[in-house]
Amino acid sequence: MPVSLQISNSKINVALAGLGFGEKVHLPALYNSQELQPVGIWHPREERLGEVIKHNNDLQAYSDWSSLTNDQTIDAVIIATPPEHRFRLASEALYAGKHLLLEKPVALNSQEIMELQRIAIRKKLSVAVDFEYRAVPLFMKARRILEDNLIGTTWLVKLDWIMSSRADENREWNWYSQKEKGGGVIGALGTHAFDLLHWLFGPTIQVKGSTSTSINQRFSPVDNKMKQVTSEDICLAQLNLSDMHSNSIIPAQVTLSSVSRHGRGCWLEVYGENGTLILGSDNQKDYVHGFGLWYAEKGKKLSSIKPDDGLTFEKTWEDGRIAPVKRIQTWWAESINNGFPMIPGLNEGINSQKVCEKVIDSANSGMSIKL
Numbered sequence: 001m002p003v004s005l006q007i008s009n010s011k012i013n014v015a016l017a018g019l020g021f022g023e024k025v026h027l028p029a030l031y032n033s034q035e036l037q038p039v040g041i042w043h044p045r046e047e048r049l050g051e052v053i054k055h056n057n058d059l060q061a062y063s064d065w066s067s068l069t070n071d072q073t074i075d076a077v078i079i080a081t082p083p084e085h086r087f088r089l090a091s092e093a094l095y096a097g098k099h100l101l102l103e104k105p106v107a108l109n110s111q112e113i114m115e116l117q118r119i120a121i122r123k124k125l126s127v128a129v130d131f132e133y134r135a136v137p138l139f140m141k142a143r144r145i146l147e148d149n150l151i152g153t154t155w156l157v158k159l160d161w162i163m164s165s166r167a168d169e170n171r172e173w174n175w176y177s178q179k180e181k182g183g184g185v186i187g188a189l190g191t192h193a194f195d196l197l198h199w200l201f202g203p204t205i206q207v208k209g210s211t212s213t214s215i216n217q218r219f220s221p222v223d224n225k226m227k228q229v230t231s232e233d234i235c236l237a238q239l240n241l242s243d244m245h246s247n248s249i250i251p252a253q254v255t256l257s258s259v260s261r262h263g264r265g266c267w268l269e270v271y272g273e274n275g276t277l278i279l280g281s282d283n284q285k286d287y288v289h290g291f292g293l294w295y296a297e298k299g300k301k302l303s304s305i306k307p308d309d310g311l312t313f314e315k316t317w318e319d320g321r322i323a324p325v326k327r328i329q330t331w332w333a334e335s336i337n338n339g340f341p342m343i344p345g346l347n348e349g350i351n352s353q354k355v356c357e358k359v360i361d362s363a364n365s366g367m368s369i370k371l
Contacts, residue, residue, distance in 0.1 A: 012099075012333055015040035015060075015068055017089060018080030019052055021103065025319065026078050027056070029326035032315070035333035036076075042068050065089060069096035076336065078329075079103065080130075082175045083182025087112040094119040094127075099336050101128040101329065104191040105356070106349040108182050113353055117346040128332035131195045131344040131352075135327035137307035138293045142268075142279050143200055144308070145295060151272030154243065157201060157252040158271075161189045162263035163284055166215065166233055173218035177229040184231030185258045186211070186356050193254055194239075194355040195348055196268070201252070202244035203351060208368040209359035210236045214259045233259045237359045265290075274298050288313075288320030 014036050016022050030038040040060040043049040053061045062068040068077070069092055076099035079089050087107040090100055094116065106113045106129055120127045133139050145151070166176070166185075176183035194204065211232035220227045234257045241250040257263060266287070267280030276296045283290030294302040313323040328344075335342040358369045 011037035017042040022080030126335040129349040132324040135324035137311040141307040152274030158269040166258040173220040179231040195352040206240040209362040211363040286320040
């Protein structure tokens with residue numbers, strides 16, 4: 001999409017909303033950016049805001065969203081709040097003329113994402129979605145291997161994402177426990193998983209899903225009682241993907257879990273006519289450190305593959321999540337400055353969210369659903 005703001009000789013002033021992943025990952029990435037400058041931070045609770053400003057006193061603090069969106073010195077906003085609030089915050093920021101980088105799930109449903117897309121097109125603004133696995137070197141190398149057709153026709157794709165992040169029954173009830181607020185393993189992992197499959201292979205054309213909730217109650221410290229968990233913590237999905245090169249059907253099996261003690265982590269297996277490709281890590285806390293990539297031609301043993309030099313990160317962070325997020329931020333800055341369409345952006349967010357919704361619809365109905 002064309003972009004109205006051209007900022008080629010100075011850094012783009014960015015404000016940050018959200019103090020979880022935003023503070024831990026987005027903020028250090030911004031401080032190390034060549035193109036972006038962090039200038040402000042928003043949080044509705046002033047005491048929480050004060051804690052952050054104490055360690056980042058160069059930032060302007062905002063507890064009122066309209067004060068931030070009306071600040072003409074701010075060019076762009078990163079929104080890393082819980083999903084429930086993203087649509088309202090994002091739409092108001094777009095109407096105020098701010099470029100956006102959004103965490104996922106982008107909104108509570110695909111209709112809201114499409115509305116954000118309509119506003120962004122009308123306002124000629126760049127909107128990025130933080131599908132950061134697209135920016136991880138070994139994932140990028142895997143895509144090159146597939147693009148070079150080294151495994152031939154893809155016969156089967158298997159993606160297991162088996163995590164233990166919610167396996168502790170004593171973990172508190174919060175928004176993640178509520179499906180109506182965007183909680184659950186499909187929003188947390190499925191959005192990434194389905195985008196990865198679309199990026200590597202092609203769009204989803206049919207789904208069959210099954211979901212379950214293993215830990216049905218959690219303690220709410222706010223209400224001082226046990227409360228019902230309405231979001232899923234396990235999802236099994238069978239997808240038919242349309243190969244982006246041949247339009248042939250690729251069967252894909254996806255297993256997602258956030259409650260598996262000693263889970264094996266994230267593993268993608270690709271089995272083709274001429275070869276096999278495996279990408280995976282058992283690191284539960286970091287999606288850069290610990291990943292490996294293996295490839296084998298037909299009739300040969302698997303061998304470890306390294307990323308190409310041009311794909312590696314210029315800096316190794318203690319928290320490996322910062323590097324791919326910084327790369328996404330850089331692509332976003334280039335989109336803002338040059339007027340190029342942002343990929344991954346809202347279109348990719350819509351495609352992933354639609355699959356999430358159809359998987360849930362299928363689980364509820366017991367039917368296979370076409371997209």
